[in-house]
Amino acid sequence: MIEHKNISQPIYLKLKEMILNGELKQGEKIIQEKIAESLGVSRTPLMKALLALENEYLVESIPRRGVFIKSFDKKEMIDIYICREALEGMAARLLAEAQDDKIVKQLKRCFTPFLKKKKINIEAYSKADEKFHSLLITLTGNAPLDKVYFFGKIHDKVTGHGLIRTPEETLEEHFNIIQAISKGDADEAEKLVRLHIKKSRELLFNQ
Amino acid sequence: MIEHKNISQPIYLKLKEMILNGELKQGEKIIQEKIAESLGVSRTPLMKALLALENEYLVESIPRRGVFIKSFDKKEMIDIYICREALEGMAARLLAEAQDDKIVKQLKRCFTPFLKKKKINIEAYSKADEKFHSLLITLTGNAPLDKVYFFGKIHDKVTGHGLIRTPEETLEEHFNIIQAISKGDADEAEKLVRLHIKKSRELLFNQ
């Protein structure tokens, strides 16, 4: 029955999924024994998973009170977007400085499927968008940057709304960013990424 | 004997201190049972503390192998400095936008003790420097930014060298940053902070 292969990793992933898809709701308390039982594990690896989630800002632990699904207020959401501006902006700068064709190709590949289409599938575009923004970070090869960047995944899922702006509006912005990167124009690349995120941030609560 | 008040917090702090002051050396393996015994606790709260440290990049866990004091290679140190440029740069921008006299006062207070002196005490200046950089972050009031900023504390302690540049060189830079913030010149404040960190980064391995 005992099979030591890292149980807390799957628990962590499962809980993360449950949080991001709303199965566990904001503010909800995690009753460890119950969750552990429902997942068929003991509390020890569950606690490990919860610790990891806490460090990703998905869960909040109040000592002696319990662990709660993190809920984000208006200010906090805005603050997260500001962090994204800083981190993704820097990432774009680094990618532009790298002057690497492979990087540019990978970034382009996210959005080429949507170029010819008249009607863009929101679901698919939303995924591409998330992929693009996380690629921006990982392609830098900067491990600390990657470690620190866990806001990208929170972004729209937790807020409820899928996309903040229409694909028609953002598709061009995405390609402009990619172009600046491919030209090696670091200042421009950073500026465009920041503006791109800032525009969404300003619309966050004005919909 | 059992006294439930949050044992893992003190363990976390103690270990952090031991890592930062070199009592636990880079690459060293943490043998949980031994550390737990030496601290007079069990492995459970110790593991919690280790998880927290892992998320602060001070410790690295390899499944089934153990937890090791994180060691930083050249590239990783540079990458950390790049993150700091992004985060502290954004922080300076936010503080400049805030236009708050109290903030400016607090920042100034870090370095005023060194203004009149001919000979600056390195130890004291080093502390002031660390205080200044962490203030930059906390004064923004941006909680996610603060959560993500754990590099500042790693910086020189783990590298071994205390200060990378002389107080004579950096004191003026610090005041220029503060001035830009007090003027509300966000672009300039961000630019100066980035340059300030970049200069140190470029000297990291050229000493």
Place this chain on the structure above:
DNA sequence: TTTTTGTATTTTGTATACAAAATACAATTA
């Protein structure tokens, strides 16, 4: 009625126990 107090129940934080994996090291073989 609303508030307060006391008690039972639940839940957390920590300690301990134990199986499986990793490691160390001696004996064996080439």
Place this chain on the structure above:
DNA sequence: TAATTGTATTTTGTATACAAAATACAAAAA
């Protein structure tokens, strides 16, 4: 000698146990 295998020891990952804190809730008091 160096490489390999086998066994004992150590160490990790998980489960379980239990005391103290938190919570729920009923009874008593205002």
